[in-house]
Amino acid sequence: MTSLQPRSPYTKEELAQLYPKGLQLQLVQVLLRHGERSPVSARFRNAGVTPFWPYCASARRLSSTVMTNIDASSWDKLEWRRRLETLGANDDPTICSGPGGEVDSICNLGELTDKGRQTTLALGQRLRHLYVDQLGFMPRRIGDADMIYLRATPVPRAQESMQQAFWGMYPASARLLDFRAPTMITRSPADETLYPNDGNCRRFSQLSRAFAQRTADRWNQTKEMDYLNKLISRWMPEESKRVAVDSHPRLSGIMDTMNSTLAHGPATRLPKEFYDPEGRAIIERIGVEEWFSGYRESEEYRTLGIGSLLGDVVSRMVGSVEDNGRDGMHEVGGGNEGSQVGQGGERNIRFGLSGCHDTTLAAVLTSLGAFGTDKWPPYTSHIALELFRKGDAQSTATDSRPSGATPSASSSVQPSSEPKSFWSRLFGRGSDSAETPPAAPARTTRRSFKDFDADEKKRFQDYYVRIRYNDRPMLIPGCQPQGKHLDGDESFCTLAAFKEVVDKFTPVSWKQACVSNLDKPAFPSQIEPAGV
Numbered sequence: 001m002t003s004l005q006p007r008s009p010y011t012k013e014e015l016a017q018l019y020p021k022g023l024q025l026q027l028v029q030v031l032l033r034h035g036e037r038s039p040v041s042a043r044f045r046n047a048g049v050t051p052f053w054p055y056c057a058s059a060r061r062l063s064s065t066v067m068t069n070i071d072a073s074s075w076d077k078l079e080w081r082r083r084l085e086t087l088g089a090n091d092d093p094t095i096c097s098g099p100g101g102e103v104d105s106i107c108n109l110g111e112l113t114d115k116g117r118q119t120t121l122a123l124g125q126r127l128r129h130l131y132v133d134q135l136g137f138m139p140r141r142i143g144d145a146d147m148i149y150l151r152a153t154p155v156p157r158a159q160e161s162m163q164q165a166f167w168g169m170y171p172a173s174a175r176l177l178d179f180r181a182p183t184m185i186t187r188s189p190a191d192e193t194l195y196p197n198d199g200n201c202r203r204f205s206q207l208s209r210a211f212a213q214r215t216a217d218r219w220n221q222t223k224e225m226d227y228l229n230k231l232i233s234r235w236m237p238e239e240s241k242r243v244a245v246d247s248h249p250r251l252s253g254i255m256d257t258m259n260s261t262l263a264h265g266p267a268t269r270l271p272k273e274f275y276d277p278e279g280r281a282i283i284e285r286i287g288v289e290e291w292f293s294g295y296r297e298s299e300e301y302r303t304l305g306i307g308s309l310l311g312d313v314v315s316r317m318v319g320s321v322e323d324n325g326r327d328g329m330h331e332v333g334g335g336n337e338g339s340q341v342g343q344g345g346e347r348n349i350r351f352g353l354s355g356c357h358d359t360t361l362a363a364v365l366t367s368l369g370a371f372g373t374d375k376w377p378p379y380t381s382h383i384a385l386e387l388f389r390k391g392d393a394q395s396t397a398t399d400s401r402p403s404g405a406t407p408s409a410s411s412s413v414q415p416s417s418e419p420k421s422f423w424s425r426l427f428g429r430g431s432d433s434a435e436t437p438p439a440a441p442a443r444t445t446r447r448s449f450k451d452f453d454a455d456e457k458k459r460f461q462d463y464y465v466r467i468r469y470n471d472r473p474m475l476i477p478g479c480q481p482q483g484k485h486l487d488g489d490e491s492f493c494t495l496a497a498f499k500e501v502v503d504k505f506t507p508v509s510w511k512q513a514c515v516s517n518l519d520k521p522a523f524p525s526q527i528e529p530a531g532v
Contacts, residue, residue, distance in 0.1 A: 003036060004380050006123075015134060023486075025388055026388060026389050027316065027352075028352065029384070032161060032355060032381070034155075034355060034379070035120040036113050036263040036264065037260060039109065039110070040110040041257075042109065043253060044235055046235055051109075054099070054107075054267075056113055058114075059081060060105060061079065063077045113264065115263060116160075120168070122380075123168060124168020142174065142176065146182075148353065149328035149353070150162060150182055150184040151184070151194065159186070161380070162184070162353050165353055196304075196363055201304055214523075215286065216244065220245055220246070227278070227279065232274055254283065258275070284375060288362070292363065302367040303513060305363050307505040317385075317465065317498075317499075328349040329349050361377045361381055368467070368474075369531015383469050384467065385465065385466075386468070448503045449499045449503055464485075476531050478531050485497070
């Protein structure tokens, strides 16, 4: 519910089972929730919680890029410290201070705290231990990051968490002296699909409000809500004294403050009644229903809330199979004009890190039918979506290790290094020249699998997808029938089966879908099960 307690690294026996011989890892995409943060809104001051938290030491060591010549020929960095200001008595400007009078480490609302930086840095270190040290899938040292797809939402805590995880995976000691600045991709809020974007999708806003109201109607007058009121209603504002799903603050807002305070020091804690185990379990169960039941029941909800993101994830998998630059290399590779080839000669993305949110992770898992829980995703939770191929399968992916990178120790899951195959020749990989990359073929990555012809479908044979949530493999209902998973292990979906599941709620045009069906009922006539 609050901070993640990560498991210990996989043992050799666990690794042998999770990464069996005969399968080769080809692409890993990690979606990570940001780390611990301050509350997004200042609540419960009457309970003794200060709105200004002294847990953001980064505020003492900020830097900005500045132009130093009028002709833009020279640039430098300006280092500075931040102090927050607020309105005091009679609207006098007043410097914000923490409970101990601190003024130079004060967090803004919703800001990644020092603890959040620690846990996301540690996540990157765990990813390095698995994919570099144990599996040998990623190189030990890199000269650039063009084999890594780095993306985050425009929310600073998501960007900073992704950056901390990247640093944990490739610290300064694992980068060559001439390491080139990595490319990190962001979007404007209007185009963002790395989280459920109800603020810029009218139809999804309608649906989410309807499911939230249904949750309020179900729970507001129950013995569970009465129990919560006995615990904490004394601290509710006078204008909204009863705790409810749709009270002010909302029950989900109360949960937000509970989670963020519980993750940090005693100076910013709520009264003990807020942390009553039974009360926390009730709030969490109701919150999961309010925010995520739509993904379990409605195909339209899945399509608008998370379908575009999962469509992108699958597109990169298909692009990796086809070796056409659509695995993320078009976005990451090259210089100012873009390229199918990375700065160090890489032709394939191997790894992706995307900084996102709790609503992203739960939406992904629920839409795939893999979130059978009433537990809210803790801070620094992550999903790893792994693409494998059988060792004897024809592959078009070439070794994308940059020049000067140091390879890892060998393991049963090896980086791709086979000679160019039939599909590689078919899609224009006949030349090794990085200076003259071939044009990308007609794009099949976003088309529905049912529209592929027989030859196109053959490309997917012997490719498998496995998702792990906080290091635990998850099962997808649509992959459990015979022939849709690896023999003997239902956690390995065939790529074809996985794509067929995701295709059902991948929008052709997300923006068009967001302004469609505005006069239609919010709920489907019958439940439309997820993950099948």
